[in-house]
Amino acid sequence: MTAATFARAPSIGRAFTAQVQRDLTIAFRSRSELINPLMFYVMGISMFPLGVGPTAERLAEIAPGVLWVLALLSTLLSLDSLFRRDFDDGTLEQLVLNVDPLFVGVLAKVFAHWLVIGLPLTLLSPLAALMLFLPGAAVPTLVLTLLLGTPILSLLGAVGAALTVGLKRGGLLLTLIILPLYVPVLILGAGAVTAVIDGVDPAAQLAWMAAILALMLTLTPFAAALALRVGLE
Amino acid sequence: MGRLKTLWHRLGSPRWFYEISGPWAAGSLIVGLIGIAVGLVWGLAIAPPDYLQGNSFRIMYLHVPAAILSESCYILMGVAGAVLLIWRMKLADMVVAAAAPIGVVFCIVALLTGAIWGRPTWGTWWVWDARTTSMLVLLFLYFGVMALRQAVPREESAGRAAAILAVVGMVDIPIIKYSVDWWLTLHQTSTFKLTSAPSMPAEMYLPLLVSVLGFYTFFFGVLLFGVGNEVLMRERRTQWVTDLVRSRQS
Amino acid sequence: MRAASWTATALQAPLLTARALGCERDGRVLFNDLDLDIRPGDVIELTGPNGSGKTTLLRCLAGLTGDFDGEVSHAGRFSYVGHRGGLNLQLTPLQNLRWSAAIEGSNASNESLSSLLDGVGLAGYEYLPCQQLSAGQQRRAALARLGLDTAALWLLDEPLTALDDAGCALVRDLLARHRAAGGAALCATHQSLGLERTRQHALGRAA
Secondary structure, rough: OOHHHHHHOOOOHHHHHHHHHHHHHHHHHOOHHHHHHHHHHHHHHHHHHHHOOHHHHHHHHHHHHHHHHHHHHHHEEEEHHHHHHHHOOOHHHOOOOOOOOHHHHHHHHHHHHHHHHHHHHHHHHHHHHHHHHOOOHHHHHHHHHHHHHHHHHHHHHHHHHHHHHOOOHHHHOOOOOOOOHHHHHHHHHHHHHHHHHHHOOHHHHHHHHHHHHHHHHHHHHHHHHHHHHHHHH | OHHHHHHHHHHHHHHHHHHHHHHHHHHHHHHHHHHHHHHHHHHHHHHOOOOEEEEEEEEEHHHHHHHHHHHHHHHHHHHHHHHHHHHOOHHHHHHHHHHHHHHHHHHHHHHHHHHHHHHHHHOOOOOOHHHHHHHEEEEEHHHHHHHHHHOOOOHHHHHHHHHHOOOOHHHHHHHHHHHHHHHHHHHHHOOOOOOOOOOOOOHHHHHHHHHHHHHHHHHHHHHHHHHHHHHHOOOOOOHHHHHHHHHHHH | OOOHHHHHHHHOOOOEEEEEEEEEEEOEEEEEEEEEEEEOEOOOOOEEEOOOOOHHHHHHHHEEEEEEEEEEOOOOOOEEEEEOOOOOOOOHHHHHHHHHHHHHHHOOOOOHHHHHHHHHHOOOOHHHHOOOOHHHHHHHHHHHHOOOOOEEEEHHHHHHHOOOOHHHHHHHHHHHHHHHHEEEEEEEEEOOOOOOOOOOEOOOOOO
């Protein structure tokens, strides 16, 4: 027997599916990790009526921004666990050594993260919108902006998580690094919802968000993969 | 083409850069300071007052160059970061390290002068207009790069991580600027802008140009000094640096 | 018989070649101008006191860090089992193994995976989350990956950690079978593997 008999060609599609499955299984093992970001979202939204006053007009006016900012913060809070656990238990090394090209593995993890955090947030948003008296006509647009925007948040967040993966107490630094990069998504997302309330067609904002999503889908997995390698050095 | 290639190769040696940069740095600093002085005196004292804003617009001669430079500096940082990541050129890492604090200072100057400009014009110390908002976000981006560099314990990894972030930020800057511009038009109730209209008479425009050029040259000088310092810091364990320190001490 | 198999092995192309490897950390030189050849049938014990750079050398050879001088070239794929094992503690050994099989490109069926776990002494524990296993059992679960046979070269960092005598015997057995099949292994270890015909490579002085 020689070295040749050992060689197997890993299938990248299989690696992608296996990674998504694995991350979803891990996420569902820990119920609190699933629920916590969603609870934070709802709780954070509730803080606003408490702080600003319960009048419908005032809340409805700030609703688009608040709903979006809180979605942003909830995603940020959940990002640290994207790579950190794998870094700590040695699985990240296995990922980096075996999955080629690495960005596919990164994309798989980001996808699983979005399924567990971003998508539920999007689905929960009508409830949150109710609490802030967002006009009903704007809710579908809100959901659509979150549907387009939360993947962008996860993708950009992955770059930040990868850059801070080996650092102790990297969580806060991660937030500081990523927040400025989130500015366009926030402006466009909240802006689209505001536009609908004002009776303006939000098509431009939505188109821009779709374009940004496409751009991020192509660029961020590479950046994150590179950052992971740097983190493992 | 051949000379460019030789320059590129030479840049691979931080030591060569250090030895060459001294006179260039000093020269740029002096020329730059002269340019700034001329531009500022001209703009602050000699140019005619603006018919709308009176004399308060003069802060523009400080604000506009600072703003332009803070943006150029970030782009330089992003390009240097890309060079570091693609070609692993050590000098590029030092450029990123040296450029960041300079850019932060320019950013803060731009924000402060923006506030000073806003006070007599709008009556408030802070205005969320397109430029000041973009400057603020730029400040956050700079901060992120510096904080990340500080936080990573190994020097080489810190440089590469900061470079990745700088490149991502650089790609994001046009998107941020566009969205902030758009955000402003969405929410603005009036149509004036803090930054002057493009059609300025020559008496106003020329001192601005001199000021901007002066700032650029000054920045170049400060950057060269800063990179030189970084070179010494990073190469502190090599023979040539220890020899240099020893010879300076005697 | 023995002489013949040795010569035959020696003539095969190396699985890993390292030339002039040098590495320093925190101003300390860990190793310098190190040459290494690993051929099919080699089992090399990398010894040295704590802090001598065994883990760093392994990571350099595995390509996990680029911060070293010299060159490393691989003839094919390799399996790396590091300090931390590469097991997710919330998953079961079987789930971990299934993931490893998928990313390493092994076609092993579920039954084969179960019997692999059986082979490392985890029969009956396949469906328990790894955090409920003892340290020794977790190490066995991590080493089970090697049974997937996806690579000729094994790079192992302290494979005997937390293992009892039976566990050590298991590792010896795994290595012996791998070697007989034409594979090779480099193990960083500060206890002797207890295997015959191993090469020794000692790294530097203690910190």
